[in-house]
Amino acid sequence: MIKESDFELTEETKNLTIKGALKLFAVVKIPLEKLKYNRQNGRIATWISEYENEILPEETEKFNEVVEGFIKNSNPESLKKTKANIERFGQMEPAVVLENGILVDGNRRFTALRQLKREGKGAEFNYIKAVILSDSYSTKEIKTLELNLQHAKEERVDYNPIDRLVDIYRDLLSPGAEFSPAEYAREVDEKESKVRDNMSVAQLMIDYLDYIQHPNMFYIARQQKLDGPLREISKILKSKKIDPYDYNDAKDILFASLATVKGDATRKIRDMRSVIENPRQLHSVSNKLDQTMDDLEEYFSDDSARSKEQFEISEKDSEKTQNNTDRYTVQVPQDIVDRVNETVETEIDNSKLKKAEKAPLKALSKCVNYLHEADPQALGYISEKSEKDKDDIFSLLNELKKGIKEIEDEL
């Protein structure tokens, strides 16, 4: 709990939109030790999911230490920058905290200040500038504010897409979800259709983690950069060309491919679209992979064969992820990987090319279909009535003739 005697008023103010209205808040200086990171925050929740079987310390400072580690690892470069900037220019943007000391907005600024304080860079770094929200606001109102802040233009840039999906899962899909898609769309200033798209991607992420038997362990999704490929899968599964009967097969094949793919997963999944949309090819893949899919499933559900280590990333590797775009794949036995890849790749054939070849023919046929709409008798009436229309008709006919001649000349 932050008491009035704990903080000091500054001359600054900050506008926040809360309960649907813009309100001016006084900015105060609060000693850093009064604050605690927010474990509900999407970014932090992703990291906490890694901790699932270990107990996070209750005591504020111990808890903050653990989360500080998460934040540092999640983007060391960015933290370094914030820190240098604050050291030079001071804290420019106030944070937002609740009366109970939980930080709603400003995780990175708080972390930077904690470090500057520890390093003894000056007394001005013992405090954070923030506005305090009274506990009269409901959790939903505070969550709404948090959404507004996170999705404001300046923050959109460096919010990890998986963290965003976790947020969407928590706010819209999970049993405790408090928002409707329409409300959410309004708060983050996006189209509702886009929010719904993101919901289906978030649901696929949940399904996929279930499929690889690591339910709710979002950090895997994050390490493997699943947002791109999952987005592609979502697009493919929405295709009207997939028979409802085949839907689950299609989903299984896509998930199996995602679990076994090497290299650019997004591209691979994208290329599979034509295969999945073609019932003949889909059935062929599904039949050929029947046994392999069973093996894969067995492998995932076998606790003894799968140790936790295969998903873990060492400290050193985690730094590497910042600098290159390599994905970390789930360690599936090589023979399964080979079988899935060979089968799928043979089906991604030149069907694309065949479609492209026939495109102009299709256009021509449409054109002829449409020509029959131009009723000659009616055109006769029109041209009698107006000279201008008559001219128009002739110029259109000329163009038509020109077009036909061009085609004939080519043949």
Next chain:
Amino acid sequence: MEVKKTYYKKKNINKKKRDLKWLNVESIPSNLMDFLELNFKHKYILLNRMSGMTLQEVGEIEGITRERVRQIESKIISILPTFNDVEKVKRIVLDYDITEKEFTEYIRQPISLFRFIRLADKSKVDRKPFEQYLLYMNKVAPQTITKKLGERNKFINHNNDVVSLDVNSVIDEILFCNRKEYTVDKLQQDMERFFSKYDYSAEKKISNRALSGRLSKRENVIHSVKGKFRYYKYDVEELMEYVTNLNDLFNVSDGIYGIRYFFELDPDLMRLLDIKNEAELANVLKKIGYKYFGRLNDIVRQSQVYIGNIQNDKKSKDKFYKDILLQFDGEPLKVVVNYLYNNFYLHKGSTLAYLSKKFASFIYEKNIVLNVPLPQNADFYIKAMKVVCEPIYNFEQVKKKLNKINQNVILSPQLIDRLGYYDRGNTIIKKKYSNQDEAFRALWLVNDYIFTDSIKDFHSRSADFKAYQFELSHDLIRIDYNRYMTIKKFEKSGFVKNDILAFIDEVVSFSKSDMFYTWQYLLNQGFTSGFVEETCFDSLFYERLIFTSPLVRTIQANSYIFINTDNCDVENPTLIKFIEYELGTNPKDIDDFIDELNLKYGLVITKSKVIEKLKQSSYVYSSEMRKVYPNKQMMYQEIYKI
């Protein structure tokens, strides 16, 4: 850790054997027609159900309950594999509204296939007209289809879709195909002609009044003046993407404006949105909904626009005109009318008539005579001087402050003078500053930060322009989306203007050999600078500094694209020039290209935007190949191997 088994259910290898036993067959053939030849258990339940008998009827024949019939039927169906012959026709039967007769006639496959698929499919989806299928597959001559469709009240529209022959579809069709202005009468004629082709004129008569009603509700119709309307290519959802741009139009002082004011404010935006005149603009805004425009209150008769504090009511209107009259105390009425025309685009004739009538008591021999009394109590001036003390304000800001002290006070030229200010159009300036530049300097540059909102609050183009000039001279430095840092604060933190100039020089010399670059691109190329390491701001800070260089031009996408003027022969390059440059002379996969823009430049440009832009160039896009080609010849080479 406990692992939930939520996704995959293990198959039982023995299940297949049990199923065969249940059906009493040794194996199931790969075609349904072969399977139906076998003597499997419950065969007649399946056959009778396929023939269209109800569950009740079949139950009576077999002597079992209706529910039991249902169970047996669904068990058989669930056991059966995907049959090859069924698969071949399944899409057609499920997707299209096709009768048994049509199935036999056009598809020429055993009717049992049709019946089996319909039986197995429990979904109640809207099926597409069967004619659509015939049309796609070129199964029958189009005129036959057209005739058949006419009998069924349908026709083929411009999109090659089969739609119902009703007033709405016909309106859409006619307007789409004739991209010109229509009147209701003219549309009636064209509709009559259209319907007569289908022997349909009698029932489809609709009154002019009803037709107008329909038109006002159609998505792709835009109205202008005198009952004219035409096809409009944007629907509301697409228009929503431009709400921010449109909102910028209304960042002007509170007041009543002629709609033409906004139409002429941003000709590029009007062209982009295909808005041809001011009446169309009014209708586009109405279509989107006024509530999306914070400062737009109302538009009356497609002409008068109410902005900011001025609502469409008597009180607001009186206030607006009276405040303006106050500024012209003692001057001819004609001057006011001209002022309202020049600054608000209000029609001269109607303004003159309105003012002469409503404010007759203030007009004496065509001159404005107000003689507004000044507040008499000294206390008022002490309080007023305390709250009105900044170097420069706009009228509204001062009025608000003074009205808090005394609700009835009127901001007359005399009062402005008494408070120690003078009037400069939309703003009033403290006497000790001789012009706006000095005043804005004194207002903004003494603090550490300036919020962009406080600049916008002036609702004045000259304030926006002043801020822009200060940014170019580095007196203001943009640090994030809503703030500038002043040079004063920057210097306090240990930097000088020359550091900025040196940084820009570093950028310019580093990018000497590039035609286009972005901040991300520079970093990817290994650009480093002591200035960047010491300041550590977000990319916007550096982008805006580069933007201030006279040697650099800028294209705005999701981040800034800079153009090295030395290497570019085009005067004002646009996004399409950049895209062409980047595509180069080889065919490129569109998705690769999008990724490349993102990785190399940090740009997020959507596929549809790239394709749209390419239409203005010689590049061609093949949606089938998902590739962009520098020209048609290269596309042919790849597709037809010539």
